[in-house]
Amino acid sequence: MPAKKHRIAIAADECKGCRRCIPACPKKLISVGNEINIQGYVAVKADNPEECIGCGSCFHQCPEPGAITIYEEE
Amino acid sequence: MSDKVKFGRSKVFFDPFERRPGPIKKNMHYCPGCGHGILHKLIAEAVGESGIQDKTIIISPVGCSVFVYYYFNMGSISVPHGRAPAVATGASRANPENFVISYQGDGDLAAIGFNEFIQAANRGEKISVFFVNNSNYGMTGGQMAPTTLPGQITTTSPYGRNPETDGFPTKVCEIINQLEAPVYIERVALTSTANILKAKKAVAKAIENLRERKGFSLVEVLSPCPINLKMSADQVNKFIDEKMTQFFPLGCIRDRSAATPAGNLPPAIIRDPEAVKSMLLPGVSENSGAADASKFEIFQKERRVKICGFGGQGVLSLGLNLANMGRLSKLNVSWMPSYGPEQRGGAASCAVIVSSGAISSPMVDRDCDLLVAMTQTGLNKFRHVLGKNGILVYDRSAMKPPVVEATQKVFGLDALAIANSVGNPKCANSAIIGALSKILRENGFSEAEEQAFDAAYQDAITENFAAKPAVLKQNLEAFAAGKKAALA
Ligand SMILES: Cc1ncc(C[n+]2csc(CCOP(=O)(O)OP(=O)(O)O)c2C)c(N)n1
Ligand code: SF4
Ligand code: SF4
Ligand code: SF4
Ligand SMILES: [Mg+2]
Numbered sequence: 001m002p003a004k005k006h007r008i009a010i011a012a013d014e015c016k017g018c019r020r021c022i023p024a025c026p027k028k029l030i031s032v033g034n035e036i037n038i039q040g041y042v043a044v045k046a047d048n049p050e051e052c053i054g055c056g057s058c059f060h061q062c063p064e065p066g067a068i069t070i071y072e073e074e
Numbered sequence: 075m076s077d078k079v080k081f082g083r084s085k086v087f088f089d090p091f092e093r094r095p096g097p098i099k100k101n102m103h104y105c106p107g108c109g110h111g112i113l114h115k116l117i118a119e120a121v122g123e124s125g126i127q128d129k130t131i132i133i134s135p136v137g138c139s140v141f142v143y144y145y146f147n148m149g150s151i152s153v154p155h156g157r158a159p160a161v162a163t164g165a166s167r168a169n170p171e172n173f174v175i176s177y178q179g180d181g182d183l184a185a186i187g188f189n190e191f192i193q194a195a196n197r198g199e200k201i202s203v204f205f206v207n208n209s210n211y212g213m214t215g216g217q218m219a220p221t222t223l224p225g226q227i228t229t230t231s232p233y234g235r236n237p238e239t240d241g242f243p244t245k246v247c248e249i250i251n252q253l254e255a256p257v258y259i260e261r262v263a264l265t266s267t268a269n270i271l272k273a274k275k276a277v278a279k280a281i282e283n284l285r286e287r288k289g290f291s292l293v294e295v296l297s298p299c300p301i302n303l304k305m306s307a308d309q310v311n312k313f314i315d316e317k318m319t320q321f322f323p324l325g326c327i328r329d330r331s332a333a334t335p336a337g338n339l340p341p342a343i344i345r346d347p348e349a350v351k352s353m354l355l356p357g358v359s360e361n362s363g364a365a366d367a368s369k370f371e372i373f374q375k376e377r378r379v380k381i382c383g384f385g386g387q388g389v390l391s392l393g394l395n396l397a398n399m400g401r402l403s404k405l406n407v408s409w410m411p412s413y414g415p416e417q418r419g420g421a422a423s424c425a426v427i428v429s430s431g432a433i434s435s436p437m438v439d440r441d442c443d444l445l446v447a448m449t450q451t452g453l454n455k456f457r458h459v460l461g462k463n464g465i466l467v468y469d470r471s472a473m474k475p476p477v478v479e480a481t482q483k484v485f486g487l488d489a490l491a492i493a494n495s496v497g498n499p500k501c502a503n504s505a506i507i508g509a510l511s512k513i514l515r516e517n518g519f520s521e522a523e524e525q526a527f528d529a530a531y532q533d534a535i536t537e538n539f540a541a542k543p544a545v546l547k548q549n550l551e552a553f554a555a556g557k558k559a560a561l562a
Contacts, residue, residue: 006080007077011100013100014100014101016101016105016106016107017106018106018107018300018307019107019306019307020107020307023308024267038097038098039098039101041106054080054081056080056081057267059081059082060081060112060115060267060270060271060274061112061267061270062111062112062115063102063104063106063107063108063109063110063111063112063115064100064101064102064111065083065084065087065100065101065102065111065114065115065118065145066082066083066089066100067101068081068082069079069081069082069083070079070080070081070082071077071078071079071080072077072078072079072080073077073078074077074078
């Protein structure tokens, strides 16, 4: 059975740009974005979100309740 | 692909955070990279998984986490600085069906509240404590905390903490490990993902112990405060992992969870009729007043009084006398004093409520029926609480005639002058009560009520000054003179 597919989604408006998630991703999928969000922070963005392996590392590092969501294929 | 959320916003959080003021309702108020948010998520997940959300109360401390109640869709009580374990004790003992979490910072727990905390631990209260050690007082701008490291620069240790004068970091887990009662003690750190996952397990264990009522659990959380430490996310993690852990080694210090049987449910105080009875004041029954309500028709409706002046004028005793008069007339009463730390001269006020029904709150901050002002500053401070049809009584010998709304009434009395004439300036309050008898007769009292009022005054003042007949006499004279002078 092939491994399940995962996807990371970042709610840019909920991110505070603390960058804890960036070094935490083993796949290096997260980087600093280039826009200031409604809170006034430079949010991070997910590059190639479908390459996510669903480890949850970025989610656990993030202090915000819903800035990061990791989806798993049913 | 069809998607299921593997990691996402916990259902234990409110969504949105309606209690949070301002337009941002999805985020917490913490600074970027703050460990409080990471820990909140771990607690939310653990509570969600344990299924006790509906019966859990989380205590909101003083510190950056003061707004815990914005976020968790659980019960919450906001408490004074350091008092979380005391309030948690009350909340869990009053109703043992509650599961109570004490959430505290290092200033809150290890400085101002250390005694409350260590006593609760020693009693083995069935609560779980999450202790956020971020090595400083975060909320107030980064002062030295009991947990600040030697040499660490803070706003109150600008040359670095000096152990010779400031002592060494307080090792809370190790201290608590000297006590018999605690069931579970572990120290974790919110740094690497591996460490955060260990923290997640520790939080889950503490919540599980809570659910099983095993006893006192403590999880100390070394937590990033990048703002006050003036560090990036990476730097603050490094500081915790390399510097803080030298004094605060990570790991489980005690775990008697498995060996401790699940606790029984002790009888809830609030459900025990005998205990409820013992909390009532002597002479007061749960529905006092009903029998005698006929004497005072007027108190069928709750009547709200505010008295203000400065300390030493008898402001508080005026209120206490009115409350005692109500109590002796078998009415429900409340009396709530408010004064500064100085005994004499500072602003003083009190709120009195009299009713034949139950009184739900002792506060009088609006819809006041009767405002008694003994100084101008008192009046300035409280005139806004007077209700639309309220009555204002003021001491004419101390202030200028105040202006009131057309629907309100105002009466002046030379209370201090009357008191001096009976030889005791402290009797001004009795003169005012005497005047009230007449003023209230003009404004709603029946003749029978006026007589009952005067009799209640006699009873209350006699009870008060039974041991001082000379003072009792002066007060009775002041009452009579006040009554005579009223409306004059
Ligand atoms: C009785 C009292 N004393 C002092 C303060 C001021 N005060 C507010 S927060 C705080 C320190 C909080 O530090 P900590 O418990 O470490 O929480 P943190 O903000 O670091 O999470 C102090 C001293 C207060 N609010 N009440
Ligand atoms: S879940 Fe893991 S792999 Fe996916 S983005 Fe987050 S850290 Fe990277
Ligand atoms: S950890 Fe969360 S808040 Fe911080 S940068 Fe990443 S997504 Fe944004
Ligand atoms: S001051 Fe420190 S502890 Fe307080 S919210 Fe900011 S980062 Fe968090
Ligand atoms: Mg602190």
